[in-house]
Amino acid sequence: MPTVLIHGALVTAFRIPAEDKHVRLVVHEPHRFACSPKRTQPEDWGIRGGQAASDVDLGFDVRV
Template sequence: MPVVLIEIRRECTAAEETALMDAVHAAIVSALKIPAGDRIVRLQAHPPHRFACPPGKAQPDLFTLISIDLFSGRSLEAKRTLYATIAAKLGELGISADHILVRLREIPRENWGVRGLPASEIDLGFKVEV
């Protein structure tokens, strides 16, 4: 049940925004083995003057920050796969890996309220420890 926020420094068409959101979600489904329908993905476009990025980027307007809140418990290998898959999928959209920063925030399941209960007390329908 990851919750994703993608932040970019440019205006895009609706189709470009959808492609970006779809690419990140597909990477999460593939790497973390969550159900495809488990999707909470947001995209926020900032004017470049309101979103400073690291210096030295060849195309600073393509800098992309991806924050993912997720249950704790994924292996380092699953995280490596996630980072590589996100970079590959965004590369298909013209965003190079050196313009992508992914930040994971792992939250214990008891700190997520799902269906009125702590997520640690319900069957999620997928395995977290991948």
């Protein structure tokens, strides 16, 4: 699938800024997601050095 179509879908669905071209999509096989129950707890996940995603200013709204 051409990159322009993927980017357009992200702009439409997630309302990322149209000029935000720094998006990396990686597809993983389902078996790659297998992990211990301990690792699936919400407090075990973070971004940018372990920060809660809700505490990081991404520069645009994320509504889930």
